[in-house]
Amino acid sequence: MSKRIKADFVASSGPEGLKMSWQTKFPKTVKCEKCGKSCRHAMTVQEIAAEKGSLSTDDFVAAKHRNEGKGGWWPHDVIAVAVYFCRDCFHAQVEWNQA
16 A cells, blocks of 8 residues: 655755755855856755655655656656855856755
8 A cells, every 4th residue: 555755845054955965965156147156055945755655746846747858847856956146146046956
């Protein structure tokens, strides 16, 4: 019998947030895609399973839309999102990955 797993999120700012990645650690700064200067890390939100069991991922971000290729790309697994703000133009941008 399959058990439904509820999605949950954990968030952190500062150095601990840089480690909250499903892949390589997030960088402290990234190049601003708007002005080319430096964006500094503000916070990270990581999607996790709230309880253990067989996966039925209806509550996860991946379940919100279908991943259908060109023009329909969408995450296929749990995600981590790091938010950055540019120190010069205040543009907000994200880096993200998935398990």
